[in-house]
Amino acid sequence: MKIYPYYPKPIKNKASIFTRYFKNRRSWLNSLYERSYTMKMGEFKVPLIDIYIVNEPDLIHRVMVTEVKFFPKHHLQHEMLKPVLGESIFTTNGKVWKKQRELLNPSFEMTRISHVFDLMQEASQDLLARLEKRNPNTYTDIDKEMTFVTADIIFRTILSKKLTLEEGEKIVKAFEIFQETSAKITMLKIFKIPKIFHSKKLESSYKESGNIIRQSLADIIQPRYDDSLNKNAYKDILSTLLKVIDEETAKPFSFQEILDQVAMLFLAGHETSASSLTWTLYLLALYPEHQESAYEEIIHACGKEKFSVQNIKELTFLTKIVKESLRLYPPVSFFPRETVEATTMRNKKLKKGSVVVVSPWLMHRNNRYWEDPHMFNPHRFDDPKSIHKHTYFPFGMGQRVCIGSAFAMQETLLLLASMIREYKLEVEPGFTPDIVGRLTTRSLNGLNVKFIKREGVS
Ligand code: HEM
Numbered sequence: 091m092k093i094y095p096y097y098p099k100p101i102k103n104k105a106s107i108f109t110r111y112f113k114n115r116r117s118w119l120n121s122l123y124e125r126s127y128t129m130k131m132g133e134f135k136v137p138l139i140d141i142y143i144v145n146e147p148d149l150i151h152r153v154m155v156t157e158v159k160f161f162p163k164h165h166l167q168h169e170m171l172k173p174v175l176g177e178s179i180f181t182t183n184g185k186v187w188k189k190q191r192e193l194l195n196p197s198f199e200m201t202r203i204s205h206v207f208d209l210m211q212e213a214s215q216d217l218l219a220r221l222e223k224r225n226p227n228t229y230t231d232i233d234k235e236m237t238f239v240t241a242d243i244i245f246r247t248i249l250s251k252k253l254t255l256e257e258g259e260k261i262v263k264a265f266e267i268f269q270e271t272s273a274k275i276t277m278l279k280i281f282k283i284p285k286i287f288h289s290k291k292l293e294s295s296y297k298e299s300g301n302i303i304r305q306s307l308a309d310i311i312q313p314r315y316d317d318s319l320n321k322n323a324y325k326d327i328l329s330t331l332l333k334v335i336d337e338e339t340a341k342p343f344s345f346q347e348i349l350d351q352v353a354m355l356f357l358a359g360h361e362t363s364a365s366s367l368t369w370t371l372y373l374l375a376l377y378p379e380h381q382e383s384a385y386e387e388i389i390h391a392c393g394k395e396k397f398s399v400q401n402i403k404e405l406t407f408l409t410k411i412v413k414e415s416l417r418l419y420p421p422v423s424f425f426p427r428e429t430v431e432a433t434t435m436r437n438k439k440l441k442k443g444s445v446v447v448v449s450p451w452l453m454h455r456n457n458r459y460w461e462d463p464h465m466f467n468p469h470r471f472d473d474p475k476s477i478h479k480h481t482y483f484p485f486g487m488g489q490r491v492c493i494g495s496a497f498a499m500q501e502t503l504l505l506l507a508s509m510i511r512e513y514k515l516e517v518e519p520g521f522t523p524d525i526v527g528r529l530t531t532r533s534l535n536g537l538n539v540k541f542i543k544r545e546g547v548s
Contacts, residue, residue, distance in 0.1 A: 100124040117526035141445040147480035155488035164426040170272045173300030176350030197330040209246040214508040231536035236367040240360035248327040264302035271296035273528045365421035365530040375517035384408045410468040416484035420450035423527035513541040
């Protein structure tokens with residue numbers, strides 16, 4: 091019997107606007123119909139705002155690449171993330187975004203160097219030490235572990251600082267609250283629910299959680315910013331940001347600008363990778379035959395030696411597993427854009443200010459382009475030419491494509507290889523993830539996996 095990895099069962103009947111509202115407040119993935127996966131374009135009308143989902147490769151390419159300037163990132167996403175990210179490249183548009191991206195690119199050039207790989211390796215050793223201390227007979231919530239280790243890697247590579255368990259718990263908790271409250275507040279805004287009906291508690295936990303994250307980062311950045319004579323003392327991403335000079339103004343980034351970009355890199359850089367790692371571990375635990383092939387590949391590439399950048403490049407099957415996991419569970423499940431002028435799509439007239447959503451979750455599971463789309467099958471990626479154009483984009487597409495994709499792939503492969511080499515993974519029998527698609531695709535009830543030490547591993 092075929093085993094399918096979990097995904098929320100599509101709903102059967104056309105739901106009322108209120109049902110959709112309440113389902114969406116929880117997560118949009120729970121309010122999809124079977125047809126949502128195959129439609130070319132969907133329309134979702136709520137009072138005073140038109141929302142369209144484009145789900146056809148050429149339309150997606152139009153929104154993300156050829157006509158990108160007519161479909162900027164949606165202003166509500168910017169507003170929603172502002173308490174943490176300020177004015178950072180994840181949500182800005184136009185000239186501001188262009189300048190920020192140019193200034194950030196050099197920082198990402200430096201992530202390719204081996205120094206960053208060494209820092210990732212140190213964090214992975216600490217992860218293995220934490221796993222070693224667990225009771226081997228119990229299930230581990232890998233979502234928590236992956237969130238911590240990816241946050242730790244971002245701390246080490248951006249700020250040259252190890253994340254302490256206490257600081258990690260504080261920031262992760264704050265971000266959980268921020269994700270939940272910001273999703274609810276955005277739904278209230280989309281449905282134009284007047285402010286007097288917004289709960290004060292909701293608004294204050296949203297702002298407070300944002301402040302906690304920002305303040306923790308500000309406390310680390312401030313002394314480095316003030317110590318301007320010592321800019322070469324570190325080899326991290328913050329040091330490249332501190333040195334960048336804007337050619338137009340001949341000025342460096344201000345403290346607030348640096349804080350905005352660091353906060354954005356911290357969140358964009360760990361939440362997504364944690365989601366990708368968690369879902370990949372779940373899939374490996376669910377499919378022992380693929381897990382064993384990955385293990386053999388790792389042993390063949392590196393034995394029991396310390397991993398090198400070259401070893402990681404040799405893990406071609408594990409790379410296919412990660413790609414397939416990013417297909418089934420894209421960490422960013424939807425990209426919201428807005429129309430800057432009226433336009434036409436598939437004979438539909440879209441007003442200026444309409445919301446246009448591109449969703450890798452839907453396109454990656456569309457049976458027009460993927461055979462048996464809800465099934466886990468890493469061999470789909472054996473022949474890259476067999477993948478239809480513009481149907482696979484876990485890192486986005488066009489000029490707004492993820493700046494950290496190479497960083498993320500290296501980190502994901504290294505952490506997976508380190509864990510699989512030491513442990514066999516088993517998923518908890520009967521466990522069903524409570525999957526939600528908010529800022530990232532996560533399981534609200536965690537994800538329980540048993541780590542069983544492999545024989546012969548000291
Ligand atoms: C598996 C891990 C990751 C996934 C799946 C992912 C996915 C994405 C996606 C889909 C976008 C585009 C969103 C849109 O068009 O609306 C994006 C943008 C971005 N990502 Fe990632 N990301 C990952 C890891 C990272 C890491 C590790 C970093 C940094 C350390 C990072 C930094 C960014 C930044 C700065 C942007 C905004 C780029 C721009 O708009 O110019 N991401 N990411």
